[in-house]
Amino acid sequence: MIAGGNILKPDVENAEYILYIGAYPGHSGKPMQTIARQAAIRSSSGTLKFDVVDPVLAGGAVSPIGGNTQWIPIKPTTDSAFVMGMLYWMIDNNKINADFLSFPNLNAAKKKGFNSWTNAAHLVITDSEHPNKRKLLRAEDIGLAVPPAPEPDPKAATTTTPPQYFVVIDKATGKPALHSDSNEADLLFKGEVTDSSGKSIQVETSFMILKESIFKQDIAAYSKICGVPEATIIDIAKEFSSHGTKAAADGMGNTASSTGFDASMAQYLLTLMIGSMNKKGGVITRRNAYKSVAPGPRYDLANYPNKPKTSGINISRAGVPYEKTPEFKMRKAKGENPYPAKMPWHPVGSGSDNQAIFSIVNGYPYQAKILMFWMSNPLMTTPAAAREEVLKELKKAERVPLIIAVDAFMGESTSIADYIIPDTTPYESWAHANSEGNCPGKVLTVRWPVVEPMTGKISDNRYACFENYCIDVAKKIGIPGFGDQAIPGADKKLYPLNTPEDFFLRGIANVAYDGEPVPNISEDEIKLQDLETATKSWKNSLSTEEWPKALYVLARGGRFEDGAKAFVGDNHKYGFTGCFSLYVEKMAAALNSFTGKPFSGTLIYNEEAFADGTTLQQKYPQKEWPFQGVSYKAKFRSVSMLANTVLRDLNKTNSIEINPEDAASLKLKTGDKVKLISATGGEAVGILLVRQGVARGTVAVAFGYGHWEYGSRVQQAGDKKTGGEASIASGVLLSGISLVDPTVKGVFGFSEMSTGGPSRNGGAFRIEKA
Template identity: 30%
Template sequence: MARVKDGVLLKIDGNPYHPNNFDPDERPPYNTPVDEAKKKPGRLCAKGQAGVQVVYDPYRIKQPLKRVGPRGSGQWKAITWEQAFQEIAAKLKPLRDLNTLIDSATPELGPVANQVLYSAGRTIEGGFTDRVWGNGFGTINKREDHTSICETSHHVANELMTWDEKANRGRKNHFKPDIVEAKYIMLFGSSFLEANFPMVATARKLMDFRAKGGKYVVVDPRFSNTAALAHRWVPVKPGADAALALGMARWMLENGKYDAKYLANANQAAAKASGEPTWTDATRLVVVDPSHADARRYLRADAIGGKKENYVAWSGGGPKEIADAALVGDMEPGEVVVAGRRCKTVFQLLKERVFSRSLAQYAADCGLSVDLIVTLASEFATAGKQAVTNAYRGAVQHTNGVYNQLSINILNTLTGNYDWRGGNGGGGGGYPEGSGVTPLGTVPGGVSAKGIKLNRTVKQYEKDGPNLFKRDGGYPAKRPWFPYATHGNYQEVIPSAADGYPYPIKALITYWNGWPYSTPALRKTFEDYVKDEKKLPLFVAISLNMGEVAAFADYVLPDTTYLEKWAFPGMTPTILTKATPLQQPVVGKLDGKDIGTAPFNPDAPNVYTPVLPNTKTVGDIHIGLAKALGLPGVGDKAFQDGSPLNTYWDFYKKGLQNLSKNTGKPIGEIVAKGGVFEDPGNEYDGKYLKYKYGNVIKIYIEQLATTKDSMTGQYFDGLPQYDPPKFADNTAIATVDEKEFPFQLITYKMAWHAQARTATIPWLMIIQPENFVEINTSDARRLGIRDGDKVRLVSATSPGGVVGKAKVTEGVRPGVIAVSHHFGHWELASKPHVVDGVAQGADPSRGTGIQVNPIMRLDQFKGKVLNTSIQDKVGGSVSFYDSRVKLVKA
C-alpha cells in the first residue's frame, strides 16, 4: 500500500488483505471495501518501508548507455532507446539461426540460436521472458536465474522425494511447518526471524507458536536472532546436518519411536483407510542384486505378472502388486527373492544405512554430543505429527546439500507429519493466472528450443550427450553435468562459457544480475571472461544500477524499480490459504496522468511512464528488443486470440483476465486490492491442513540410484546419507585444506538487507554501516585477536584474501568464521562512472565492509584447480559454507 502526494511516493505500508502482512485473526475478509481496509495498514519489514529510497536513488541509471572505452573502463555515452534496440538487434539477428547446428559432429548441442544466453539474477518475469527468448528467439538458454546460489538443493531434494515417474518431475519442491499449530520445530540452517520468507509472517507465527508453549530448536553454527529465542541452539559443524538427522533417526528406529503404521501403507487406499493423507515407499521392494539388469531399481510388478508401471511390496509372506486396492506391506521381511531377483524393502535399506554408523560416530561427524542427539530425537519423537523439521539455505548450500535435505526429511517421514494440522505442508498456493481466457505461454508462430543448455542441467552426460561423450573419451566429463538440477545452475554459466564447454556463447543478456559479487569464487573468472571480446562478442545488461555486472557490458538498458512495474510475485508454503498477489506501479504515470489521480481503468491503454521517464520496465525492454528482432509473440496478434502485445500492460491485462475468470473477481477489484486472497479461517480441514500434498513420500530415490555422476562414472546414492563436503572428484575438502586453512567460512543474511542490492538504501545502511569477521572467543584468544582488529582472510585459491574488522563473540562455533552478506561492493555506484565525458555521482558508503564470496574455494579435480566454485553435483547448489580459510592479523 503506497501513499503518494502530487505524484511523489511518500510512504509504503503492507497490503491489509495480504496474509503476509496480517495474522488470520487480524486480516480483513476479501469483501471488505478498500476504504475500510486501508484504515489499518498491514505490517511491513524494514526493507519494504525503505523502498521509497529505491525509487528515488540519485545514482540510478537514467538513460540507455553504450560503452565507449574497453569493457570495465567505466566510459559510456548516452543513446536513445531506438538506437539501443536497433544496434543490439543487428548483432543478434545472425545468431537467430534455428537450422544450423553449433557442431554437426555433436548435434545434441542444438542450433546456433543456443549461443545466445539470457540470465536474470532474481526474476518473477520468467513466464514472460520465456516467450521472448525461448518461444520467440529459440534459445535453450532462455532463463538461467539465481536459484542455485540461493537454495536449489532444497528444492531438488523435495522434488526427488515427491517424484512423479509418469510426468518425470517432482510434484512438490517446498514444504513448511504449520508453525502456529506445531508443538516442536527443528530449523536446520533456516533463520525464521531474519532470512526466511515471508519474514514478517513467519516471524510472527513463530512467536505465536512460542507463546503457546511450542518449542523450536535452531541447528546453525551461528547464534542468530532466531537462536536467541529458541528452546535450544545446536551449533552443528557446517555441512554435517545429515549426520545429526541420521543420528536422531537411528535413535528413533532403535527405540520404536516412529509411526510404523503410517510407513506400512503401500498406497493411497491403505493410507486413506488408516486416516493418513500421504503414504511412503517404505514397503516397496528394491532389487539389490548388483549383477542384475534391474539393480538399484524398484521391482516392477510385471516381474510377477502385473502391470509394469506398478511396484511390488512384500505382504503376507509373498510379493504383492501395489495397485488400487488397499495394501499394507511388511517393512522388514529380510532379503527376499522375487522372480530371480534379490530384493529388500526400502525401509530395510534405510535402516541398514542409518545403522551403518553408531551414535558416537554421528556425534563426531556433526561435532555434537551423543546425549544431545538422543535428547533432540526424544523431544522430536514425543511431539509426534506435530513435530516438524525444516531446512533451508544453511543446510543445503553445501556440496552435499541434497543429501542433507533428504536426511532431514527422513525425520518428518518417520513421524508421518505431512498434511497434518501442526505438521508439514505445502501451503495454500495460488489461483492460476497463466490460463483461463488466454494461455500466456502460447506463442502463435513460436518455436520450441532444443539442445543442451550451456550449464548442462536436466541432462545426463552419457545418455543425452552421446556424441560428446564419445568425443571426449567418456568419464570424467570436461565439466560436471547436473541431470537433476531442475532449477538451473547459475554459477556454472560463466565458467562454462569461458571454457567453451559444451560450446561457446556469442551473446549474453543479463537482468538484475550480480554474478561476481553474489557468487562464490566467480569474480576473477567473470572479469577475465567478459573482458575478452573475442570470446564474448556481445554483452547487454538490463539493470537499475551500475552494478558489478552492468559495469562490463557493451550496452546498459535501465529498467524500473519493483514499485514501477506489473508482476504476479507468487506465494510461499508458510501461508496456508490460497492467494495470488498482484504487483503494480504505484508511482509514475498511466496514459500521461499521475497514478492515483483517477480510478484505474483496465480497458484503457495504460501506457506507463516511470518516475525516470527515460527508463523502461523490464517487460517493455524485452518487447522493444523482440520487435526490433522481428520475433513472434510480440506486436499485433501476439496472443492466441489475436490480441496484441505492445506494452508490458498488455501481458498483465491478459493475466488479470485469466485470474478474474478463475476466481470470479472483477479485474478492477483485483487491482484495487492488490490481488486475490482467500479469506482467513480456511487453513484447516479438521485435524488436517485444508490444502494437502496428498501423495507419496519417497525414502529411496530411484532416479539418483540409477544415474551416473558425470565426473566419476559411478552411480549416485539412492538413500539419505552423511557425506562430508567434497571436490568434484569426491575427495573430501577437509583432507586437502584443513591443515593450512583451519577455519570453515560461512555467510549469513541480515533481517534488514536483501541479498546484493540494499546497500543502495541509506535508511538500511545506517542501522549497521559495515560488517565484521566474526570469530569465536577461544579462537580469537589463541590467535591474539581482539574486537576491532584488522584481520585478513585467506583461502587456498585466494592467497591475497580480503581484510575486515574482527568481532569476537561466543555466537559462532569454534573453528568457524562468519561474515554477513550485503556489504563490500566494488561497483553499485560506490565509485563514479563517466557518461558523455562527465563523471557521475557516487556514494562510497556502498562499498564499506567486506565481501568474502570472491575468496571462496574453487573446485578441483585430481589436484587440478578448476575455474568454478565447489558445488553440489546433484542439486546444482553452489557451496557458500564449505570453503576453508586461515585468519591472520592484517
C-alpha cells in the same frame, strides 16, 4: 516421485514443534516478517517450540531468554550427520510412524486419514547380478500382471506417460503384489523374490536401505562429526517425535554447500518419519496460488499461436546425465575411458545461474553467444565468481560476444554489460507473487505502478523497463506471442501484448475469475481510493465485464483465501499427493561424471569432496586450514537498502566473526585487523568480531558487503557522473574468495556434484593478523 526440498514448508500457525536447520524464522525465509511474527507470537504464548541448528546465531525470532526457543551450534556442512543421529534414535526406539510408512499408495493412505504416501515399502533390487540392480523392482521384473494401459486421448495436447507398477510385499498375504493393490506393505522385508523363470532376485525395501545407511555409524559418531553433543541430538529426536503429525523440519541456506543434497534430503526425511507431510501443523506445500500467468479462466498466458519448442542441452550442465551427452558418446565410440568429463555434469539438478557462469567462462559445453542479466547479480552472489580469473574471461568478446543487462542499479554483473537497459523499481512496476508456505490457502498478491517511472519515456505512457524491452525486441525480430494478435482468450479471440499492462491485467483477470469469481468493486470504494484516476490509462486493456472484478483485486493488493478453508480435517487441501521417496531411483541410477561411480539413492553422510572424490580434508588438512566459512544474511544490508543512508549507517560494514575459543587460540581479539585466506587462493582483509554466537571452527561473514559497484565507484554516462560513495564498498565478500575445485581444469567453483549446488558454506580457510 520427489526427493523433497523446498516445495514444502512448516505450517507455523498450527505446528507444536519446528526444527529449523540452517534457517531462522524471521531472519530467512519468505516472507521474513510474517514468519517472524507467527513464530514469535506462538512461541512466546507457549503453543510453539522451535529449535534452530546453525553454525551462526543470527537473531530473528530466537530468544536467549525464552523457554521455547534454542540455538544449537553445528559444524558447517554436517547437517546430514546431525539428522542421521536423530533418525538413528527414532528408528532404534520405535519413534517413527511405521503405519504411515507402510502405505504403498495414495488410496491406502487416505483410508487411514492421510493424504500423502511414500515408497518406504517399495522393493529395491540389490542383486548385483541383475540388469536392473539399484532400481526399484517393477511388475515386469517378476512377471506380475498389470492393468491394461488406458487408451490414449486423441484430443490431449501431450502424450500421457503410462503408469508404472512397483512391487511390495503385501502384509496380509506375505507375497509380492503391485504397490497399487496393497493396503499395507511389509516395511522391513529383506530377502528374495522369484521372477517368472523361477530365478531368485535379492531385494529389500527402501526403508531397510535407509536404515542400513543410518546404522553404519552410531549416535556418538554422528555427534563427533557435527559437533553437537550426543545428549542434545537425542533430546531433539525425542522432542521431534513426540508431537504426532504436528511437527516439522525446515532448512534453507544450509543446502548451499557441497553436501547440500544430503542436507535437503535429511530434513525432509524427518517429516516423513512422523507422517506430517500435508498435515495441519506439519509441512505443507507453498506457492498455492490463484491462476494468473497460466492457462486461466479468461486468458491463456502460458501458450500462444506458433509457440516454438525448445531443445538442446542446458548450458548450466544441470539436469543432464553426462552419459547422454555427445562428449560421452564420442569418447565411448573411440574406445576411451569417458571419465572424467571435461567439466562436471549434474544429473539431478535444474537450471543454475551459478553453473552457467562457469560454463560460459570455460566455453563448455558450448560457447555462449548472448548473456543477459535481469533481476540477478551472479558475480556477487555465486561463490568464486568474483575472482579475477572469472571476471577476466567474462570480459573477453571471444568468450561471450554480447552481454545485456536490464537493471535498476549499476550492479557488479551489470557493470560488465555491453548494453544496459534501465529497469523499474517495485513502486514503478507490475508483478504477481504467490505465497511461500507460511499461508496454507491460495494467495496471489499483485503489484501495480503507483508512481511514474523515473526511467526514460519511450512513447505513450511507455517507459524503459524489462517488459517493454522484451516486447519491443520480440516484435522487431518477429518472435511469436507479441503484438496485436498474441494472447488467447477464453472466447477464442486473440488479444494484444504491446504493453506490460496488457499482460499483467489479463493475469489479474484470471485471478479474479479463478474458481468462484470475486464480486465487482463498489462505486464507493472506487471513489474512496480514487481508483478511477489511478487506473484510467489501463481501463481499455480489459472488457467492461472484467474491469470491475480486476479493480476489486487491485484494490486489495491481490486475492487471499481464508487459511482455515485450506484444510479438510487435518489434511492440507493443496497437499502434494505424489510419492515421497525414501529411496530416490533417479539419484541411484545417476553416475558421478568424474569418477563414474553411482550416487547413493538414499540418505548418506558425505564429507565435503571435490569432483574427483578427493575429500577436502585430504587436500587441505584441518590443521593447516582450521576454518569453514558461512555466509549469512545481514539485517540491514540488501540491494534495495544500499541507497538508504540511514540503514547503511546502522551497519556500515560487516566483520570476520569467530568463536571466543578460536580467537584465544589465535591470540586475536575483537577489533583486530585480520586476513581471511582461502585454501585455493584469494584473501580478504576485515575487522575481527569475537562472539559466542558462532560455532567452533566457523568463520561467519554477513552477506551484502564487499561491493565493487552499486554506487561505490563513479560511473559516467555522457556528461553525467553518478556514484562514488565509498562506504557502499566496505566490508568483506566471502563468495569473492570461495574455493574453486582444483581437480577441474579451468576455473570452476567448488560445487555439489549431483545437483550443481554452489558451495556457499564450508570450504577451508585460515585467519592471520593483517
